[in-house]
Amino acid sequence: MKMKHFLKLTLVACVLVFQSCGSGKTKEVVDVNFNVNLLDRSNDTYKVEVVPPTLKAENNIFQFASTAPGTYQVMDIGRYVSNFKAFDKDGNALTTNKVSTNQYELTSPEKIAKISYEIAETWDTPVTENKIYLMCGTSIEDDHTLINGQAVFGYFKGKQANPLKIKIDYPNEWSIGTALEKTADGIYTANDYDHVVDSPILIGNLTKASMDVQGTTVDIFTYSKKGLIKSEQVLESMKNMLLSASSFLGGLPVDRYTFLFHFEDVTNGAWEHSYSSEYVYKEDTWENLEKAILEVAAHEFFHVVTPLNIHSEIVDQFNFITPVPSNHLWLYEGTTEWASHMMLLRSGLKSFDDYLKTLQRKVLINTKYYNPNISLTELAQTSYTPEGHKQYGNIYMKGALVAGLLDIKLLELSNGERGLKDVVNEFAKKYGPSKPFEDATFFDEFTEATYPEIRTFFNDYVINSKTLPLKAYYNKIGIDFDEATATFSTIDNASEAQLALRKKWMQPID
Numbered sequence: 001m002k003m004k005h006f007l008k009l010t011l012v013a014c015v016l017v018f019q020s021c022g023s024g025k026t027k028e029v030v031d032v033n034f035n036v037n038l039l040d041r042s043n044d045t046y047k048v049e050v051v052p053p054t055l056k057a058e059n060n061i062f063q064f065a066s067t068a069p070g071t072y073q074v075m076d077i078g079r080y081v082s083n084f085k086a087f088d089k090d091g092n093a094l095t096t097n098k099v100s101t102n103q104y105e106l107t108s109p110e111k112i113a114k115i116s117y118e119i120a121e122t123w124d125t126p127v128t129e130n131k132i133y134l135m136c137g138t139s140i141e142d143d144h145t146l147i148n149g150q151a152v153f154g155y156f157k158g159k160q161a162n163p164l165k166i167k168i169d170y171p172n173e174w175s176i177g178t179a180l181e182k183t184a185d186g187i188y189t190a191n192d193y194d195h196v197v198d199s200p201i202l203i204g205n206l207t208k209a210s211m212d213v214q215g216t217t218v219d220i221f222t223y224s225k226k227g228l229i230k231s232e233q234v235l236e237s238m239k240n241m242l243l244s245a246s247s248f249l250g251g252l253p254v255d256r257y258t259f260l261f262h263f264e265d266v267t268n269g270a271w272e273h274s275y276s277s278e279y280v281y282k283e284d285t286w287e288n289l290e291k292a293i294l295e296v297a298a299h300e301f302f303h304v305v306t307p308l309n310i311h312s313e314i315v316d317q318f319n320f321i322t323p324v325p326s327n328h329l330w331l332y333e334g335t336t337e338w339a340s341h342m343m344l345l346r347s348g349l350k351s352f353d354d355y356l357k358t359l360q361r362k363v364l365i366n367t368k369y370y371n372p373n374i375s376l377t378e379l380a381q382t383s384y385t386p387e388g389h390k391q392y393g394n395i396y397m398k399g400a401l402v403a404g405l406l407d408i409k410l411l412e413l414s415n416g417e418r419g420l421k422d423v424v425n426e427f428a429k430k431y432g433p434s435k436p437f438e439d440a441t442f443f444d445e446f447t448e449a450t451y452p453e454i455r456t457f458f459n460d461y462v463i464n465s466k467t468l469p470l471k472a473y474y475n476k477i478g479i480d481f482d483e484a485t486a487t488f489s490t491i492d493n494a495s496e497a498q499l500a501l502r503k504k505w506m507q508p509i510d
């Protein structure tokens, strides 16, 4: 977009937290204060000012994100930054040097009273490689803006864990949707840098709808360019999905959740967070979009189980400087994708035939559009490379199929008493949001918690890429798989044992 350049009239609101140290004469400022001026949307850039916490010589880098949790893509946000400047308390410019794509070196960090920079929106800024997914990026338009934290904010070296206070100036008629909490004077707060990355912000001409689902406060914010979709319409579908998730999980694992919907010209998908998720879809009537979005929302919501409650140390202490892959993408994305369709099936929001067609589609896409011989751990380890990035989407196909097989195997070994859902719920209780499992030993740990045969399963179908035993496994629950057409269908004369296991497979086990 283009508009005339307004004078910057905004003052940075400083809500500083002081910590006494020593004699009490030296006060250390902990908060990092950001101001984003959306009244000036010229050049499709965010005008950002930062009032730093107390800085020392070792905090001499201002870092922008190289990637973000759950995206498995190189972002190099530093590419979008311009006019990066540092000032002392008298307003004199201090020297800064761009030392790498995402890093600005601060020559006198102790003297810095303010930093300012512009950061371009990712949607409309051309790049030659590593185009950022729309739902993970930023967009500035006349009537709204989408902010994903890592694409607007940065952090001082050594201060990733410091709290943030964010003041956003925006037109009076706009409203704001985010899972971030707001103080009485309108300042948004984040516990640390990771928290703001975990909390997208949608601002503009939005509709809002709210409800309570079994004690969980659910807020829906919708930007719909032509006004075709209102939050009120989306509400009922999300309610049904959440009730289905609740019965699947034995209760909803969060006390609040925010859905941010962006309907405009393109469909790109959705991105999950701990207490919210963001959806970018081509605008249409809600009737036409409902089914697809319900499935995706189920997927994104199920991420509150994994990775939020079950993740390794690699996800827990997120490295924004260098992308580090975890081995367990099969769990974070494969299991999540399996669970989302399974919970819709078990709750009746998805028909049995529809579920079998979903399985067929995943088999066909796995073999026709991706290299089916890549193992799921290889897929995880290579997701940040150009070749691996092309294969990444298969985690939603092959990854989900493998999770489905694991579920059947677990049900078979436990006589229908303990499927993948149950094991996952047990791990969510054992770990939780702030207690990671060990990336290197989780296959063994999962095996110990279940059956020795599961180690062979992981070796064959997760760590290696043996041909998936779809026919043999689905036969256990009285479903035939026709290899030639990739069709799944119920076996007419299924045995008692097959029918009994299918019953356990179909229904939530409490």
Ligand SMILES: [Zn+2]
Residues within 6 Å of the ligand: 272, 299, 300, 303, 332, 333, 336
């Ligand atoms: Zn996902």
